[in-house]
Structure formats: structure tokens, C-alpha cells
Amino acid sequence: MKNIVILISGSGSNMAAIARTAQKEHWPDKLGVRVAAVISNKPDAGGLALARDFGIATDVLSHRDFASRETFDAALLARIEAHAPQLVVLAGFMRILTPGFVEHYAGRLINIHPSLLPAFTGLHTHQRAIDMGCKVAGTTVHQVTAELDHGEILAQAVVPVLPFDTADTLAARILTQEHLIYPQAVRAFFALKKLSEA
Numbered sequence: 497m498k499n500i501v502i503l504i505s506g507s508g509s510n511m512a513a514i515a516r517t518a519q520k521e522h523w524p525d526k527l528g529v530r531v532a533a534v535i536s537n538k539p540d541a542g543g544l545a546l547a548r549d550f551g552i553a554t555d556v557l558s559h560r561d562f563a564s565r566e567t568f569d570a571a572l573l574a575r576i577e578a579h580a581p582q583l584v585v586l587a588g589f590m591r592i593l594t595p596g597f598v599e600h601y602a603g604r605l606i607n608i609h610p611s612l613l614p615a616f617t618g619l620h621t622h623q624r625a626i627d628m629g630c631k632v633a634g635t636t637v638h639q640v641t642a643e644l645d646h647g648e649i650l651a652q653a654v655v656p657v658l659p660f661d662t663a664d665t666l667a668a669r670i671l672t673q674e675h676l677i678y679p680q681a682v683r684a685f686f687a688l689k690k691l692s693e694a
């Protein structure tokens with residue numbers, strides 16, 4: 497069985513979209529792939545309850561309990577390794593990961609970012625797009641590298657920015673697209689991996 501570990505910090509709707517797709521498409525039986533665990537750096541992340549509803553193991557490791565990014569990342573890596581993942585998925589995980597952590601998972605660590613990278617790296621992407629007068633916005637699935645939001649782009653989806661959009665209305669429109677492209681990107685990762693091993 498090939499394991500996926502998903503890291504979250506909040507509501508976990510992208511995690512749930514992946515778990516729901518895995519369930520609906522019978523990934524464990526058909527692909528030999530399963531979501532083995534969901535790990536949050538926030539004890540109150542709503543996504544933890546969602547994961548439990550899917551019968552997925554959950555874990556919490558608060559970054560506040562560590563003196564440095566490096567020590568947090570080392571402890572996080574140990575928790576992830578307990579599930580021996582072939583793929584680590586960041587889904588609303590809101591911590592910048594250290595180069596050592598990223599190096600360990602190079603090529604099998606992905607993220608979804610709510611902008612059309614390379615535009616609007618970092619935070620508050622929706623408001624920044626509105627403030628700039630963008631007519632389109634969107635979301636990007638990318639490989640995670642040490643440089644924030646700069647890894648190889650794997651998938652993107654575009655949405656219109658409407659005249660009276662707020663950050664919340666734009667975020668909701670983007671989220672709908674994220675729930676479609678992220679599960680597809682995860683499935684494609686394993687399909688490509690299978691082809692490369694053939």
C-alpha cells in the first residue's frame with residue numbers, strides 16, 4: 497500500500513476533497529493508495545474532525561511547543577515517517593518548512609496555493625489580487641521547494657474576479673476549483689510514479 501500523509505492547519509476542505517475522492521474512486525483497491533494520516537500544527541483545526549469522519553488517523557504537533565523551526569520540522573518529520581509516506585500533501589498547512597525538511601521529501605511534497613503562481617506568492621493572495629485589479633485569479637498545485645511557492649507547477653485552475661468580489665467571495669470561488677484539481681493532481685502523481693517504475 498502506498499501512503500499519503502496530509503498536513504493541515506485549518507478547515508481541511510482540500511484534505512476532505514482528497515479523502516472523498518479516494519473513497520469514491522476506491523484508491524486503496526484500484527491504485528493501492530490510501531490517505532494514511534492527517535497531521536495538524538493547530539490543535540483546533542476543523543479538518544481533524546473531518547479526517548476522523550473518514551476514518552483517517554490524525555495527529556497534532558503544535559509549532560508553539562518548539563523553540564525553533566528546525567526542531568519543529570524534525571519532530572514533524574518523525575511523526576510523518578511513522579506512516580512511511582510516498583507522498584506528503586500540504587493542504588492549507590500554514591508553516592514555512594525548512595530546507596532540511598523539504599530536501600528529505602524532495603519530489604514527493606506538494607502544496608496547493610490560492611493564486612496563479614508565480615503571481616502572488618505568500619499570504620493574503622485573494623485581497624492582493626482584488627487590490628491589483630486582476631480580472632482573473634486562481635489556484636496552483638506545485639512541488640514544494642525551500643523557496644516559498646516557487647516549485648514546479650503541476651496543475652492550475654482559473655476563476656474570474658467579479659466587480660464586487662471580496663476576499664471571501666473570491667476565496668470561495670477558488671476553493672471550489674481547488675477541490676477539483678487537488679485530488680486529480682494527487683492521483684496523477686501516483687499514475688506518473690507507476691509509469692516511471694514500469
Ligand SMILES: Nc1nc2c(c(=O)[nH]1)N[C@@H](CN(C=O)c1ccc(C(=O)N[C@@H](CCC(=O)O)C(=O)O)cc1)CN2
Nearest residue numbers: 589590591592593607609618640641642643644645646
Ligand atoms: N519551504 C516551503 N514551505 C512551505 C511552502 C513552500 O512552497 N515552501 N508552501 C507553504 C504554503 N503557503 C502558501 O501556499 C504558505 C504557508 C504559510 C506562509 C507563512 O507565511 N507562514 C507563517 C505563519 C503564518 C501563520 O501561522 O498563520 C510562518 O511560517 O511563519 C506562507 C505561505 C507551506 N510551507
Ligand SMILES: NCC(=O)N[C@@H]1O[C@H](COP(=O)([O-])[O-])[C@@H](O)[C@H]1O
Nearest residue numbers: 506507508509510587588608609610
Ligand atoms: N499559503 C497556503 C494557503 O493559503 N493555502 C490555502 O488555504 C486554503 C485551505 O483551505 P482548507 O484548509 O479548507 O483546505 C486553500 O484555499 C489553500 O489554497
